[in-house]
Amino acid sequence: MTGRLTGKVALITGAGSGIGRVAAELFAAEGAAVGVLDVHGDSAEQTAAHVAARGGRASAITADVTAAAEVDGALHRLVAEYGRLDVLVNNAAIDLQGSITTGTEDDWDRCFAVNVKGVFLCSRAAVPHLTAAGGGSIVNHASVAGLVGVRNLAAYCASKGAVISLTRAMALDLAPAGIRVNAICPGAVLTGMMEDLMRARGGGDLAAGMAETLAKYPIGRLGRPEDIASLALHLAGDAASFMTGSIITADGGMSAQ
Ligand SMILES: NC(=O)c1ccc[n+]([C@@H]2O[C@H](COP(=O)([O-])OP(=O)(O)OC[C@H]3O[C@@H](n4cnc5c(N)ncnc54)[C@H](O)[C@@H]3O)[C@@H](O)[C@H]2O)c1
Incomplete structure (x- = not known):
């Protein structure tokens, strides 16, 4: 590893499993102190333990990204522990199956609460800390499902389309504070x-x-989780200093057809 995040502090939501866990391990291996946030506290603890076992720094944080008070508290605790915040990866999401006729209203609300409102709440809580650090990077994990239609996944597709739009709006609003905002659209x-x-x-x-x-x-x-985590690492670090408002696919060419 080359220490691309040495001295930086990153918060990764949904880091108790999957892509978020691998990103936490990679960011820590590159020198970052990592807040491992997940609604499932035991999963977050496991990720933090993996990182610690490899000599990295990570703290498990149990919080629901849909609950403003929990999110605000999580950010304050992380900054109190490590002194700053440089990177936020909005990775937590759920994918409820169903079409526009078979999906329930509850499914729709839940999908938008986690996948869209969660990005809003975590970003809103992070911005003052990123600004205090002199700027930073927000990486939103959207999906190719926000760019093309996927059968039986209507609410998820719509929510990821919203994340893509929100990424562009945030990039414009936060550029004066030196905060870059980009989205990754993974394929499967x-x-x-x-x-x-x-x-x-x-x-x-x-x-x-x-x-x-x-x-x-x-x-x-x-795809492998590493394919997405390595792209998030690039966007998080200084190598991507001219990138903001970018929507980047990492999908093996799926959406190029
Ligand atoms: N896996 C894929 O094929 C794929 C494709 C495109 C996009 N993505 C996106 O990548 C991201 C990670 O996906 P993954 O496959 O690793 O998913 P995953 O289900 O393995 O991990 C998601 C994590 O988010 C956590 N989470 C869920 N709701 C939460 C909440 N309310 N508050 C806090 N944490 C919560 C879960 O506990 C879980 O640990 C998601 O944004 C997903 O939409 C994944």
Whole structure:
């Protein structure tokens, strides 16, 4: 590792599993102190323990990104512990399956609460700290599902489209404070979230669902959490100092067709 985040403090939401966990490990390996926020405190503890076992610095934070008081408290605790905040990765999300006719109103509200309002609340709480640090980077994890339609995932698609729009608006509003805001749109990445979707797509058969999905990926494989975490690392660091308002796909060419 090359110490690309040495001296920086990063908060990663939803870092108890999947892409967020791998990002926490990578950021810490690159020198950052990492706040590992998750609604599932035990998962956050496990990620923080993984990081510590490799000699990195991380603190587990149990918080729900949809609860303003919990988010504000989490930011204050992290800054009190490490003295500053340089990077926020808005990664926490849920993917509720259903079309516009089969998805419930509750599913819609929950999807927007976590995936969109969560980004709003965490970013709002982070901005004063990022500003105090002289600027920083916010990385929003959107999805190719915010750029193209995906069957039976209506609320999720709409929520990720909203994250893409919010990214552009935030980039404009926060540029004067030296805060860059970019979004990553991953294609299918093998995590717990994607496994459920693949199984449903294959009518209960995970392998069949994966084969159907893989057929849409020109690069011949699905994504790995590392593919997304390394892009988040690039956006978080100084190498991306001229990037803001960018919406970047990392999808093996899926959305290029
Ligand atoms: N896996 C994919 O194929 C894929 C594709 C495109 C985009 N993404 C996006 O990447 C991000 C990470 O996805 P993943 O596959 O690692 O998912 P995941 O389900 O493995 O991890 C999501 C984490 O978020 C946490 N979380 C959920 N609700 C929360 C809340 N209210 N407050 C705090 N934490 C909460 C969960 O506990 C979990 O640890 C998400 O934004 C997702 O939409 C994933």
